[in-house]
Amino acid sequence: MKASTIAYLFLMGILFALGLLLLQQTVFGRLHVLDGPKRLNASDDSLPTELTLRHRAWGEQTVEDGTEVQRITTLLKQMKTVTNGTCPAGTATFTGTLRFLNGTTWTFSLGESMTLNGKCVAQRPSTQTTTLKARFLNAYHEPEQLARQFAEGEVVTVYAAGRSRSLTAREREDVKRRLAQAEPMTDYEEVGQALDASQGQPRILKLQRYKNEQNTRANLMNITVYETLFSVQYMDDDNGNTFYLKGQLLPTGKEADR
Missing domain, CATH: 3.30.1490 (Dna Ligase; domain 1)
Structure with a gap:
């Protein structure tokens, strides 16, 4: 085989290798791998799967409307970031459980005050708790x-x-x-x-x-x-x-x- 042919094949091999490297950087380099359960949990927290409500007078009800469950979840997530000292003692009108795809469970109680996952998020009625109560009661219209x-x-x-x-x-x-x-x-x-x-x-x-x-x-x-x-x-x-x-x-x- 002529030296020129060998040189040509060698050059083409180098160009092919460079092409593969460039493809890896531009395409595969865009993929992000979840490197642990914390990131997986963080992504799944936005996927509520079941909401169960218990009203002290009107009994238990499961919210089956996926859109409504997502709306309630959004309200609860907004309140989850609030820490409001200690809630006063009182009878809860609503208690409930919200379950997520990754197995995470949130619990809450709502009366004159509200607790979420054991923490006080509202010591007295607010716009958010009023909205939540109205949405909870919507589940009892059937x-x-x-x-x-x-x-x-x-x-x-x-x-x-x-x-x-x-x-x-x-x-x-x-x-x-x-x-x-x-x-x-x-x-x-x-x-x-x-x-x-x-x-x-x-x-x-x-x-x-x-x-x-x-x-x-x-x-x-x-x-x-x-x-x-x-x-x-x-x-x-x-x-x-x-x-x-x-x-x-x-x-x-x-x-x-x-």
């Missing part, structure tokens, strides 16, 4: 959940035409059945039209979870009953949120006289 809560209420009173009375056991069973069959209403134009079409004064159902806690807001729920729809409000929702469901919750006219 008809089946409302029916269960209604069945567990120790006192149910109906207010109509300036008078009030307790519902009978038969009436309560009927309302429970109707609650479970109701349909949530999210179209507020439809809600407005139904309210405009309603005749007469609405009736009010006041649900008290525990008989011995008459003046505790977290223990009370009001249901305003119209002809073809009804609204529900948890009295401890500081934002005063009301949600509507379609259905005839109480009998009307001749049906009510039976």
Whole structure:
């Protein structure tokens, strides 16, 4: 083989090696390798997988809407950076558990104050705790959940035409059945039209979870009953949120006289 050919092949080999080195630097050099469990945990902390809530009056509920879980997680992460001394003693309205993909678990309690992972993050109500409470209560809007809560209420009173009375056991069973069959209403134009079409004064159902806690807001729920729809409000929702469901919750006219 001629010397010129050998030199040419040698030069091409060098150029090929340089090309491979350049490719490694420009492409593979951009890859970042997680070098330990801490970095892996840090990336997975942003992936919540399950949120379980426990309300002292209304029971346990799992938040299944992934978007809502992420919103609540964002609020909790903002509060996680706050250290606010020692929370005053008091009864928690909500307790809960938030689980992440990497196995990390956060726990929290929320009442007049709030603790997160055992640390006090709010000694008194704030804009953030009010928002969290409202979002937590949003998880308790499903008809089946409302029916269960209604069945567990120790006192149910109906207010109509300036008078009030307790519902009978038969009436309560009927309302429970109707609650479970109701349909949530999210179209507020439809809600407005139904309210405009309603005749007469609405009736009010006041649900008290525990008989011995008459003046505790977290223990009370009001249901305003119209002809073809009804609204529900948890009295401890500081934002005063009301949600509507379609259905005839109480009998009307001749049906009510039976």
